[in-house]
Amino acid sequence: AAIPEDRRRIVEDAVLFRDPAAAARLAELAMATMDGAVAPAPAPRGGVEIAPPQARLETAVATGSATGLEGAVAEALDELRRQGRADADAALALLEGPLMAGLATVGEAFGAGRLFLPQVLKSAQVMKQASALLEPLIAARAADAGATAARKPKMLVATVKGDVHDIGKNIVATVMRCNGWDVADLGVMVECERILEHAREHDVDVVGLSGLITPSLDEMVRVAQAFEAAGLDIPLVVGGAAVSELHTAVKIAPAYSGIVACGGDASSMPGLCASLLPGPGRRVATATHAERQEKLRRLYAQSREPRIAPEAARARAAANGMPAPCVIAPRDPAVHVYRDIPHGELLPLIPWTMLLSGFGFKSAAAQRSAEALELLRDAKTFLAGLPLASGATLRVHGVSGIFPAWAEDETIHATIDGADVAITVARDLRTSGTGDCFADRLPRRGAAPGWIGMQAVCAGSGLDAVVEALGGSRGGYLAMVAAVLANCLAEAGAEWLHRKTVEAHWGGEGLGERPAPGYPACPDHALKRVIFDALGAERAIDARLTSSFMIVPEAATCCFLVR
Incomplete structure (x- = not known):
């Protein structure tokens, strides 16, 4: 069958980039044509009758478009009042009827893989706006002692103690709300006792635990042990970059007689829970x-x-040919601080695929989709529009230094403020491994002087002010874009600072590598403290370390420079 002319034009506009608004129209078309979806309300033209107000509300949520939302809410309320409904009943009927129906359409489409995360966030934002218009009327219902709403399934989500990662948690909370769950978000760095107390006091059905760094895995074990000691059987769902199904099975699940499930992508969470x-x-x-x-x-x-x-392993590394130690003497080994690195200098270095992956566009095909391109345009437009009218912006700061160093086996000895500081890193001990260790890149004691660089970057110190200027909700679409963009700016800042340190202060050929604490080359997160202390990073870049050595704010990095 031939494709209708209007639909063909929408697709061509998006594919050929003929219109900046084409991607949004294509997303609306996709929503309108999928099974069970709500058709978008026709735009008013002359004397042509537009869709009824309740249908427009359902469409507004389903398509994530707030255009005409206030008018549709007012008309729908008037319609129900004419039918004899009291204000509170009318408002509740709209919330539980067309608005929830639109949200259910989005949740089902996202779970089935027919919709991407940005659309879910936009729909959730429209739902929030509509709810804000109706809440004053619904509040009056509290005086009616006989009115009891049907119980929604309850979920508690929290990032565990010592960890500040919240992007994934916020996404899961939004998706679960879109699927009809009552979600309590306790935030980040949440103590085990608080999680246990809230779960028990509020009779939650599922507890979601999030963590980014490996020490968070141990904290999840402690939470599981606490739930076991309390005699609870509430299912725990664990997730985050550090969590795997294997680790869940081997380390966390044995600590709890109840269910401990490993959460996957946000789209799988409603079905799992x-x-x-x-x-x-x-x-x-x-x-x-x-x-x-x-x-x-x-x-x-x-x-x-x-x-x-x-x-x-050392013998194997030697047999494979040890790298020649780097003995390039730096031109200027002092600690250098860079405040407010210009976004324009970072723009060519931003890893945009990282931003797309953060919103669920993981495959190459997905990253070429109209929705992904729309997200990129939104992110780039947002970045170009900083600072906001309030003055809030994503500030990027960096600090780096180069220090005398030598190595013995897997221990690097750096001279910092006249003192010898031992930095123990990892060697490849696998049977099939190479035996390599990046300490091998430094000279031995008594040989020609060697050097090691250190750097730290923070791009998140202005994020709270940006979120506040956007309305204060970290689960909103633009707030989520800002949070993921801050992480991308931190990565771009790390590359920028690496180049600046080598080219301006060190010299020689080649940039070398950036081994970071918490990764296989140096898995000990405590080495972040060495870097922070050597550079005075807390004051220099407005960041600090938690008790488990997570950098706060989240959009920050630190590493060694080895050449």
């Missing part, structure tokens, strides 16, 4: 998770690769 609600489904889920995790534990025990002794 629904399977954990009380009832026959939970019994099936319990058996399924237990069987799967026991299998993973057996496979893990069977597949662990033996480790070789450090002496054997």
Whole structure:
């Protein structure tokens, strides 16, 4: 069948980049043509009758467009009043009727993979705006003692103690609300005791724990142990960059007799959490998770690769040819601070694929989609519009220094403020590994002088002010764009500072590498403290370390420079 001319034009406009607004129209067309979706309300033209107000409300949420929202709410309320409904009843009917129907359409489409995360966030924002218009009327309902709303399933989400990562948590909270859940977000760096107390006091159905860095995994184990000691059986869903299904099975699940499930992408969370609600489904889920995790534990025990002794690994690295130690003397080894690095200098270095991945566009095909291109345009427009009218902006600060250093085996000895500071890093001890260690790049003691660089970058010190200027909700679409963009700016800032340090203060050929604490080359997160103390980073870049060595704010990095 031939494609209708109006639809063909929308698709061509988006594919050929003929109109900046084409991607938004294509998203609306996709919503209108998917199974069970709500058709967008026709625009008023002359004497042509527009859709009824309740249909327009459903469409507004389903398409994430707030155009005409206030008028549609007012008309829908008047319509229900004429039918004899009291204000509170009319407002509640709109909230539980067309608005929730539009949100359900979005949640179902997202879960089925027919919709991307930015559309969900926009729809949630429209729902929030509509709710704000109706809440004053619904509040009057509280005086009616006989009125009780149907109970929604309850979920608690929190980033565990010592961790400030909240982007993934905020996304999950938004998606779950779009699927009809009552979500309590306790925020970041949440103590185990507070999570336990809230879960018990508010009778939650599922607890979601988030963490970005590896020490957070140990904190999740402590939460599981606390729930076990309290005799609870509330399902725990763990997620975040540091969490894997294998680690969940091997380390966290054995600490709790209840369900501990590993959460995947945000789109999978509604289905997973629904399977954990009380009832026959939970019994099936319990058996399924237990069987799967026991299998993973057996496979893990069977597949662990033996480790070789450090002496054997050093010999292997030597046999493969040790790298020549870098003995380039820096022109200026002092600590240098860079405040408010211009966004214009960072723009060519921003990893835009990182931003797309943060919103669920992970495959190459998805990153070429109209929705991804619209997100990129939104992010670039937002960045170009900084500072906001309030003066709020994403400030990027950096600090770096170069220090005398030598190495013995896996320990680097750096001279910082006249004192010897030991930095122990990792060597590849795998049976199939190379035996490499980046300490091998430094000269031995007594040889020609060697040097090691250190740097730290923060791009998140202005994020709170930006979010406040955008309305104060970290779950809003533009607030989420700002948060992910801050992380991208931190990565761009790390590359910018690396180049600046080598080219302006060190000299020589080649930039070298940036091994960072918490990663395989130097897995000890405590080494961040060495970098922060050496550079005076807390004052220089407006950042600090938590008790588990997470950098606050989240949009920040620190690393060594090895050449």
